[in-house]
Amino acid sequence: MARRLRLLHTADWHLGHTLREDPRDFEHACFLDWLLQTLEAREVDALVVAGDVFHTSNPPASAQKAWYSFLAELHRRLPELTVVVIAGNHDSASRLEAPETLLRAMRVHVVGGLPRLGREALDLERLVVPLPGRDGQVRARLAAIPFLRPSDLRGAPGDSDPVIPATRRIYDEVLGECARRAGPGEALLAMGHCYMVGGQVSELSERRVQVGNQLALPADLFPETVAYVALGHLHRAQRVGGRDQVRYSGSPIPLSMDEARQRQHVLLVDLEEGGLADLQALEVPRSRELMRLPEQGPQALEQVLELIRGLPPADGIPEVRRPLLEVLLRLERPQPEAQQQIEEALEGRAPRLIRLGVSYTGSGADLVEAQPQRSLSELQPDEVFRRCYERSHQGEPPPELLAAFHELLESVQGEPE
Numbered sequence: 001m002a003r004r005l006r007l008l009h010t011a012d013w014h015l016g017h018t019l020r021e022d023p024r025d026f027e028h029a030c031f032l033d034w035l036l037q038t039l040e041a042r043e044v045d046a047l048v049v050a051g052d053v054f055h056t057s058n059p060p061a062s063a064q065k066a067w068y069s070f071l072a073e074l075h076r077r078l079p080e081l082t083v084v085v086i087a088g089n090h091d092s093a094s095r096l097e098a099p100e101t102l103l104r105a106m107r108v109h110v111v112g113g114l115p116r117l118g119r120e121a122l123d124l125e126r127l128v129v130p131l132p133g134r135d136g137q138v139r140a141r142l143a144a145i146p147f148l149r150p151s152d153l154r155g156a157p158g159d160s161d162p163v164i165p166a167t168r169r170i171y172d173e174v175l176g177e178c179a180r181r182a183g184p185g186e187a188l189l190a191m192g193h194c195y196m197v198g199g200q201v202s203e204l205s206e207r208r209v210q211v212g213n214q215l216a217l218p219a220d221l222f223p224e225t226v227a228y229v230a231l232g233h234l235h236r237a238q239r240v241g242g243r244d245q246v247r248y249s250g251s252p253i254p255l256s257m258d259e260a261r262q263r264q265h266v267l268l269v270d271l272e273e274g275g276l277a278d279l280q281a282l283e284v285p286r287s288r289e290l291m292r293l294p295e296q297g298p299q300a301l302e303q304v305l306e307l308i309r310g311l312p313p314a315d316g317i318p319e320v321r322r323p324l325l326e327v328l329l330r331l332e333r334p335q336p337e338a339q340q341q342i343e344e345a346l347e348g349r350a351p352r353l354i355r356l357g358v359s360y361t362g363s364g365a366d367l368v369e370a371q372p373q374r375s376l377s378e379l380q381p382d383e384v385f386r387r388c389y390e391r392s393h394q395g396e397p398p399p400e401l402l403a404a405f406h407e408l409l410e411s412v413q414g415e416p417e
Contacts, residue, residue, distance in 0.1 A: 007131070087112040
């Protein structure tokens with residue numbers, strides 16, 4: 001009998017996400033219901049979630065309820081299915097793995113932070129996860145490596161920039177242990193939450209945790225002996241380095257207007273006799289549309305109003321299903337009445353306005369960028385830090401200082417309110 005294993009790869013759920021303060025709970029609930037049905041209908045053996053389960057390190061109660069309710073229902077329907085979850089940069093590692101003992105009883109394996117035995121040695125028992133097939137026999141060994149924070153990346157003597165060589169050492173050690181433990185016909189698999197060279201990012205929905213391409217990881221981090229690599233962190237579904245077996249699944253719902261026109265997927269992976277047998281992208285049904293009007297960019301008020309008048313009527317569409325609309329307007333001079341005219345034109349129409357972006361002819365700048373003063377609430381922490389640095393120093397903050405700031409920021413954001 002062929003030694004087969006079927007797994008489903010997904011990532012970057014960002015439970016608790018809001019778009020311009022509009023909750024995405026309904027869209028996430030629809031996705032989780034669809035995912036349960038898909039796992040059952042497709043007879044999946046293992047579900048791998050490659051980081052960013054939550055949008056913030058201190059997620060709202062509704063997001064945590066959605067997560068644990070999903071796991072409980074999944075175990076009820078498919079008690080033999082294995083779930084492997086790693087923390088992403090948005091997750092609190094300690095919060096995600098706090099109920100680990102309970103989750104293990106439900107065949108849910110969570111790796112939040114990089115586990116070590118003492119100060120140095122990696123806890124390979126937690127980082128190498130056996131994946132059994134339907135007959136209970138192990139069919140694959142999975143290197144489950146969470147998002148690596150600066151404190152995880154300890155340089156060796158002589159390393160001028162420790163990030164990439166330290167990352168490579170960690171992956172090499174865990175993948176090497178996978179290979180040592182693997183029996184005949186068992187596939188070698190890996191999962192990580194990281195930024196790979198050449199990866200396509202979205203506009204504002206992916207938090208900057210690395211400094212330019214200098215910290216992007218090379219595709220040869222994963223040797224050809226690895227049958228499949230399940231990645232998270234980038235929200236666009238894509239392959240890495242031209243290799244079909246190294247993939248970002250992308251996020252299951254669009255997390256910014258920049259992602260509105262792309263379709264979201266999960267990846268169904270079939271492994272046989274230690275190799276990749278088949279790979280399918282399953283499109284996630286869209287429960288709510290995001291719209292940007294005009295699609296080609298800002299236009300004059302009259303053109304925008306004409307487009308709005310052509311939008312479909314609401315016709316009793318439930319509030320949670322109404323499309324979210326961003327309107328892009330270009331003006332020659334300030335027109336205080338423009339927003340009111342747009343809102344009046346939208347009355348009775350299906351979409352709901354969540355953002356009006358205004359730019360002026362000659363500047364090409366968005367209204368909020370054209371203003372000399374911006375409130376602190378409009379600035380991201382990264383931008384505040386850079387402005388403070390620029391007050392006393394010339395040029396950009398050095399990479400190691402930015403990395404330390406991001407680590408401090410994430411530790412503060414992870415503290416309970």
